[in-house]
Amino acid sequence: MARPGISKLPPMNLLVTYLVIALGSALGGVARYGCGLLAVALWGVTFPWGTLIINIVGSFVIGGFATLTAPDGRVYVGTLGRQFVMVGLCGGYTTFSSFSLETFGLLQRQPLAGAAYIALSLVLCLLAVWVGHALARKVNE
Amino acid sequence: MGVAWVAVGSALGGMARYSLSGFVANRIGETFPWGTFVVNVSGAFVIGLFAALVAPGGVLPGDATVRQFAIVGLCGGYTTFSSFSLQTLNLARDGEWGRVFGNIAASVACCICAVWAGIALGAFMFGG
Numbered sequence: 001m002a003r004p005g006i007s008k009l010p011p012m013n014l015l016v017t018y019l020v021i022a023l024g025s026a027l028g029g030v031a032r033y034g035c036g037l038l039a040v041a042l043w044g045v046t047f048p049w050g051t052l053i054i055n056i057v058g059s060f061v062i063g064g065f066a067t068l069t070a071p072d073g074r075v076y077v078g079t080l081g082r083q084f085v086m087v088g089l090c091g092g093y094t095t096f097s098s099f100s101l102e103t104f105g106l107l108q109r110q111p112l113a114g115a116a117y118i119a120l121s122l123v124l125c126l127l128a129v130w131v132g133h134a135l136a137r138k139v140n141e
Numbered sequence: 142m143g144v145a146w147v148a149v150g151s152a153l154g155g156m157a158r159y160s161l162s163g164f165v166a167n168r169i170g171e172t173f174p175w176g177t178f179v180v181n182v183s184g185a186f187v188i189g190l191f192a193a194l195v196a197p198g199g200v201l202p203g204d205a206t207v208r209q210f211a212i213v214g215l216c217g218g219y220t221t222f223s224s225f226s227l228q229t230l231n232l233a234r235d236g237e238w239g240r241v242f243g244n245i246a247a248s249v250a251c252c253i254c255a256v257w258a259g260i261a262l263g264a265f266m267f268g269g
Contacts (some may be wrong), residue, residue, distance in 0.1 A: 021159050022152035029151020029218045030144055036213070059226035066227055086223070087159050092151045094222035096181040097188040098212075104189075104260070106167040107253075121222075122245060129226035 020080050021139040024078050024088015028058075047113060048102040051095065052121055058094035062086055063132025067140065074140045143209040148213015154184075158219050173240055174228035177221060178248055181218075184220035188212060189259020194267045201239040 010037050032054050039050025069077040077085075099121060107114035161183075162176030169175045191211045195204050227246060232240045 018156050018159070024150040025158075025218045026148040027153070027154020029147050029214055032151075032217055033144065033209070033213050040185045055222040055226075058223040062223040062227050063195050063230060083159075086227075088155055090223035091158060091221040092155050092218045092225075095217040095246070096220035096222050096225060096252060097184040097216040097256075099194055099222060100181075100185040100220075100256045101188050103249075104253055104256045118249060122190075122249070125222060125226045126229060129223075129230045133230060 005095060017080065020084045021088045021091075024084045025092030026096075028089045032095065048098070048106075048117065051098050051102060052117070052124070055094045055099065056124045056128045060128035061093075061134040062090040063129035064136040065090075065098060065132075067133045067136035072140065073136070083091045105121025143205060146206055147214045147217075150210040154218025154220075156216045159222060161255035162224075173239075173243060174211030174232075176223070177224045177228060177249070178244070181220045181225065181248060182251045182255045184216050185255035186259040187219075188216040189256040190263040190266075191216065192256075193260050193263025196264075199263070199267045207223075 010074055025075055035054050036050040039048075039053065043049045062085075065082075067073060068075045069082055069085075102112055105114075158180050162180050165176040165179050168246050191207060193199055194201050195212070196202065201207055225244070229241055229244050232238075234246060
């Protein structure tokens with residue numbers, strides 16, 4: 001996403017940008033934590049359904065929001081708003097590290113489940129981001 | 142409260158992600174999402190370290206605070222699947238299919254290797 005070089009932002013804008021991202025990321029992280037706990041309560045720990053759903057939802061949201069608030073989009077939100085949602089909320093909500101750790105563990109214990117987790121994550125997240133984008137494009141028209 | 146640790150860790154992770162991915166993008170350019178790649182691979186390595194730390198044989202077995210702050214918070218907030226998805230989509234929209242599959246393959250392969258390396262180093266350092 002386009003943004004001015006960090007070195008070119010005035011100090012106050014830079015500080016506000018970081019605060020906004022910190023807030024969004026904190027909220028996203030807490031939401032991820034809650035969703036993760038819920039998923040374990042519902043489905044146990046044999047398969048990382050929580051992370052899978054989290055990453056799918058986050059991909060859908062960023063796909064839709066990016067297109068909706070793009071320069072030619074229907075909704076104007078401004079740079080800070082986009083940073084808050086895309087870098088902060090979606091970035092904090094989704095995770096590649098947990099995905100990686102869980103995949104590693106699964107590949108060792110149940111290689112087929114591990115392969116399925118990788119495939120499902122990639123296919124469904126990329127599908128989700130595209131669906132979000134496509135829906136937003138429809139709204140923009 | 143555990144949630145507070147998650148919030149603080151995630152906030153720090155998110156700021157670090159923004160900073161580093163921006164730095165990388167400014168250096169290398171944005172034809173390929175190197176920023177997100179570097180962040181995700183380094184984050185995978187770090188989560189491996191912490192996983193070893195809190196593993197049954199580690200020095201802080203089952204430590205809830207380390208889990209909440211470092212694993213769920215820091216690493217979770219630092220790494221991102223949404224940016225990976227969006228950037229892959231944008232590459233596809235630009236018809237850059239080589240980079241699409243390159244980003245997917247490299248991200249997954251390098252992150253899994255990074256976790257392995259992090260766990261291995263962590264087990265050596267922390268006995269997990």
